[in-house]
Amino acid sequence: MTTQRNDDVRKRAQRILQGANVLIEGHFDFGNGYHGRTYLNPHMLFCQPSTIWQLAQDLLDVLPYEISTQVQAVVGPATGGALLAHTLAGLLDGRRSLEHPPCMFAPADYDLEEGLRLRSTYRAVLAGRKVLLADDVRNTGKTLSHCAELVRKAGGEVIATTQIYDRMATIVTLDVPNVPLLEYDARDIHTSTTCPLCAARVPLTSF
Incomplete structure (x- = not known):
């Protein structure tokens, strides 16, 4: 696919996300030990199956052929x-x-005792397979890193990661290509202990 075609796909995806009111400003706990001022709300997308279908199609269009x-x-x-x-x-x-x-x-779900995990059925599915890791948003990269470790323990091989939105605030990276559909420069990110919004007693935003 040409660079111009990729640009056209990404511009269309940007219009979809803007129309879905995905970006929210406030004080957010990303659930991985980090806080920030901007949250990309995927729930505004996933309640519309046709919208996530279109964005997934766009992601595959920009994913390099040699990976897909x-x-x-x-x-x-x-x-x-x-x-x-x-x-x-x-x-x-x-x-x-x-x-x-x-x-x-294979979905990785959350368990109160284990944290992020793969159930035994899905671990068996991944053994010996080449795996694409996908997430709606990449914040710090820690979630994708945890998923990669689960895949490795299951006997799979991660060959790339992809997401709808990369916040460009990555702290943990994997030694494989990462292909976002869109990028959003939101590097104003802090640990929960150094967060200036917490220090100013700004309450966490709920929705």
């Missing part, structure tokens, strides 16, 4: 990442011949 043709399974963390990963796996199947093995899907 290798993917054998897609993994995403609950909830938004899992919904996106499930859609991506289905779309990848739709692009392949009937003789090609199906693209598998």
Whole structure:
């Protein structure tokens, strides 16, 4: 796909996200030990199945061919990442011949005791497969890093990561290509102990 075509796809995706009122300003706990002023609210998207289908299609359009043709399974963390990963796996199947093995899907869910985990059924699915990690938003990169470790322990190989929005505030990176649909420069990010909004006693934003 040409650079111009990629640019057109990303501009269309940006219009979709703006129309869905995804960006919220306030004081947010990202759930991974970090706070920030801007939250990209995926729930505004996932209540509209046709919208996430379109964005997943756009993600596959900008994903390099040499990556998309290798993917054998897609993994995403609950909830938004899992919904996106499930859609991506289905779309990848739709692009392949009937003789090609199906693209598998595995969600990583949260357990109060274990934290992020893969259930035994999904661990078995990933053994020996090349995996694309997908999430709705990349904040610090810690969630994708945890997912990559789960995939490795299950015997899979992460070949790339992808997301709808990269906040460009990454603290943890993986040694594989990362392909965002869009980027949002939101590097004003702090640990929960150094957050200036917490110091100013600004309450966390709820929605």
